[in-house]
Amino acid sequence: MMEEDSLSRILYVDLSRRRFWVKERPELFEKWLGGAGVAIQLLKEECPKDADPFGPENPVIFAVGPLNGLFPIASKTAAMFKSPLTGNLGESYAGGRSSIALRMAGYGALVIKGSSETPVYLAVHEEDVHFREASVLWGMRSSYTVGRVIRGREPAAGVRTIMRIGRAGEKLVSYACLVTETYRHFGRLGLGAVFGSKKLKALTISGKRSFKFKKPRQYREVYDKIFEQLVTSPAMKKYHELGTAMNIGPLNEMKALPTKNLSSASFEKAEDISGESFAEKYLGRRVACAHCPVSCVHIAALREPYETEPYFYKTKMISYDYELIYALGSMLEIPSPPEVLKLIDEVETFGLDAMSTGVALAWATEMQERGLITETELSGLRLRWGDAEAYTKAIQMLVEQPNDFFRALARGVDYASLKYGGSEYALAFGGNEMPGYHTGPAAHVGYLVGARHSHLDGSGYSIDQKWSAAGRQPTAEDVAAALISEEIWRQILSSLVICYFGRGVYTQEIVVEALNVAGYPVSYQELMKLGAEILKAKYEFKFSQGFSFEGLKVPKRVLETPTPLGFISEDFIRESVNLYRRKLESL
Amino acid sequence: MVYRRLSVVDVDLCVGCQCCMFACNRRFAEAGLSRSAIHVRSAGGFERGFVVTVCRACPDPPCMKVCPTNALELRKHGGVILKPEKCIGCQNCVEACTIGAIFWNKVEAKPVICVYCGYCADFCAFGVLKAEPLEGEKK
Numbered sequence: 106m107m108e109e110d111s112l113s114r115i116l117y118v119d120l121s122r123r124r125f126w127v128k129e130r131p132e133l134f135e136k137w138l139g140g141a142g143v144a145i146q147l148l149k150e151e152c153p154k155d156a157d158p159f160g161p162e163n164p165v166i167f168a169v170g171p172l173n174g175l176f177p178i179a180s181k182t183a184a185m186f187k188s189p190l191t192g193n194l195g196e197s198y199a200g201g202r203s204s205i206a207l208r209m210a211g212y213g214a215l216v217i218k219g220s221s222e223t224p225v226y227l228a229v230h231e232e233d234v235h236f237r238e239a240s241v242l243w244g245m246r247s248s249y250t251v252g253r254v255i256r257g258r259e260p261a262a263g264v265r266t267i268m269r270i271g272r273a274g275e276k277l278v279s280y281a282c283l284v285t286e287t288y289r290h291f292g293r294l295g296l297g298a299v300f301g302s303k304k305l306k307a308l309t310i311s312g313k314r315s316f317k318f319k320k321p322r323q324y325r326e327v328y329d330k331i332f333e334q335l336v337t338s339p340a341m342k343k344y345h346e347l348g349t350a351m352n353i354g355p356l357n358e359m360k361a362l363p364t365k366n367l368s369s370a371s372f373e374k375a376e377d378i379s380g381e382s383f384a385e386k387y388l389g390r391r392v393a394c395a396h397c398p399v400s401c402v403h404i405a406a407l408r409e410p411y412e413t414e415p416y417f418y419k420t421k422m423i424s425y426d427y428e429l430i431y432a433l434g435s436m437l438e439i440p441s442p443p444e445v446l447k448l449i450d451e452v453e454t455f456g457l458d459a460m461s462t463g464v465a466l467a468w469a470t471e472m473q474e475r476g477l478i479t480e481t482e483l484s485g486l487r488l489r490w491g492d493a494e495a496y497t498k499a500i501q502m503l504v505e506q507p508n509d510f511f512r513a514l515a516r517g518v519d520y521a522s523l524k525y526g527g528s529e530y531a532l533a534f535g536g537n538e539m540p541g542y543h544t545g546p547a548a549h550v551g552y553l554v555g556a557r558h559s560h561l562d563g564s565g566y567s568i569d570q571k572w573s574a575a576g577r578q579p580t581a582e583d584v585a586a587a588l589i590s591e592e593i594w595r596q597i598l599s600s601l602v603i604c605y606f607g608r609g610v611y612t613q614e615i616v617v618e619a620l621n622v623a624g625y626p627v628s629y630q631e632l633m634k635l636g637a638e639i640l641k642a643k644y645e646f647k648f649s650q651g652f653s654f655e656g657l658k659v660p661k662r663v664l665e666t667p668t669p670l671g672f673i674s675e676d677f678i679r680e681s682v683n684l685y686r687r688k689l690e691s692l
Numbered sequence: 693m694v695y696r697r698l699s700v701v702d703v704d705l706c707v708g709c710q711c712c713m714f715a716c717n718r719r720f721a722e723a724g725l726s727r728s729a730i731h732v733r734s735a736g737g738f739e740r741g742f743v744v745t746v747c748r749a750c751p752d753p754p755c756m757k758v759c760p761t762n763a764l765e766l767r768k769h770g771g772v773i774l775k776p777e778k779c780i781g782c783q784n785c786v787e788a789c790t791i792g793a794i795f796w797n798k799v800e801a802k803p804v805i806c807v808y809c810g811y812c813a814d815f816c817a818f819g820v821l822k823a824e825p826l827e828g829e830k831k
Contacts, residue, residue: 262734315720315727332711336817391707
């Protein structure tokens with residue numbers, strides 16, 4: 106670590122007692138770097154074995170790493186907690202200004218313990234920590250408004266993060282997200298609901314520190330090299346131009362775009378909701394996370410008339426990404442950008458995870474279509490594929506939970522299908538709803554075995570696509586080996602904490618060079634060893650909370666719809682899972 | 693020597709990445725923001741775009757006029773040069789700047805003032821910033 110680096114300072118906040126204190130933990134950051142590596146250690150320290158995800162004993166941990174604030178696109182914050190959705194490891198990342206703010210405020214991690222009796226928001230301005238009254242903000246319909254109020258009340262515009270939950274978090278929807286800077290999210294696994302259970306409406310952090318180097322010239326050299334690649338490489342250009350939505354077209358073409366609750370893997374209206382279509386007709390602005398010149402965040406301008414008065418319009422700015430267009434577009438057969446955007450806006454207003462919400466609505470639609478639930482369960486709603494208006498109402502009901510069915514669905518499709526049936530097409534893996542890739546076996550095995558049951562664990566979707574392009578049929582061994590080796594390296598990236606979009610630029614050599622500048626004299630081999638240890642630590646936590654590879658369920662629907670690599674069999678998936686487990690055990 | 697100032701070419705090109713702010717701090721080969729003389733914030737939420745604040749290098753700078761110790765000297769063709777040894781840290785200059793382009797370094801208790809080097813513009817990938825010759829330098 107660098108001399109005088111504030112990374113090893115951890116801010117502890119106890120909401121129950123309204124106290125805070127700082128602990129210096131250099132040994133933790135020297136061994137585990139930061140981000141995921143440090144967060145999992147803190148989670149193991151703080152989270153009891155049988156913790157109730159909504160109990161005061163469930164801690165929320167935010168952590169950054171040694172490269173945040175030093176190098177571009179190291180712009181993410183790791184969050185860990187016990188997930189109310191899976192009842193196990195909650196791990197989620199977001200950019201915005203979160204990572205820079207926490208680092209520049211002079212902390213490597215923030216641990217939030219306990220829970221408040223009345224609504225509060227937390228304001229951390231470097232050394233000052235305030236527990237602010239949030240009763241007025243509680244119950245506000247829109248998370249946008251909450252952001253607006255806090256922006257006006259708190260100092261440090263430009264160098265702060267404002268994280269907040271919406272109604273979904275307050276109402277403990279298991280997949281409520283934590284919104285930051287309006288358009289970025291700790292999206293998955295229900296961090297918003299954990300905030301809600303703590304009566305913690307928002308968290309703002311700000312700071313303006315600087316860090317000195319032993320070898321200043323080397324710092325600028327490594328910096329310039331990384332920056333140059335980030336602004337010139339074609340891979341980065343794509344993220345900037347069309348954003349992640351660029352993937353809709355290619356994935357649809359290769360028949361890997363989950364459609365209509367994955368009864369199909371291509372959508373006939375895909376072209377209409379492609380990245381090109383969104384950009385040409387609706388793109389209003391592109392924005393970036395702090396300290397990232399890529400600027401992948403795409404915001405549509407949607408002009409809508411008020412029905413009550415002629416020539417009276419509002420223009421809404423709504424951010425879109427691939428996963429959102431999948432979950433609230435193709436998955437529900439919504440055929441046009443304005444309708445997809447309106448659903449995204451609704452999800453954003455309430456602070457829901459878009460992916461889980463889309464999968465939940467798709468499952469409910471199929472259930473109703475098959476007559477397993479009726480309009481009684483749906484409080485009079487008739488869900489039809491492509492009917493955005495009905496889905497808008499359904500999203501509101503997911504949040505308000507007027508009856509048993511919506512209360513169940515607010516806990517995820519896994520839980521709801523246990524109560525109402527239809528588990529064959531309840532698309533959840535380890536309790537987490539499916540991401541938008543039906544690319545082949547590596548994607549699905551990755552969702553199952555991944556520590557957070559996400560496509561970002563091991564990036565099976567990307568591995569599948571490489572095999573497809575090469576015309577190669579993978580074996581179960583190939584799947585397990587590719588996933589685990591990618592996942593080990595990803596532990597390092599998510600400990601530093603580098604955005605995965607920059608993974609092509611942050612090669613082994615660059616990461617080692619950057620870490621050397623930051624006062625970590627490590628080799629690539631040492632990093633891989635550490636990556637394996639971090640991964641093991643995550644599974645240790647998972648096992649202690651009741652996870653088992655044997656207990657994983659494979660939704661039948663995945664086996665019924667062919668992927669670009671053909672049909673997948675359950676046996677193949679089980680074999681791959683077993684091989685992955687053995688590889689993990691031998692790390 | 694050509695006297696320059698920094699100008700914001702088109703603020704609507706700004707994506708709010710703040711790479712300019714980090715670049716400014718790197719002039720001292722330091723990472724972070726405490727010594728940055730340029731500031732980017734949202735114009736009331738990311739949906740509304742950004743406000744980029746840089747020193748305009750005024751020919752008759754209000755910051756200079758309120759300095760009780762003459763620590764700010766007028767630069768040829770506009771702008772000021774800080775003489776840190778004269779500065780008593782009163783922050784009058786920060787208050788006086790109409791556009792808020794003088795920042796405060798808490799650690800050193802001194803103002804942070806643009807030196808018009810243009811290093812930030814080199815790290816603006818979107819052409820928001822440009823270092824251009826001052827009026828008196830234009831032919």
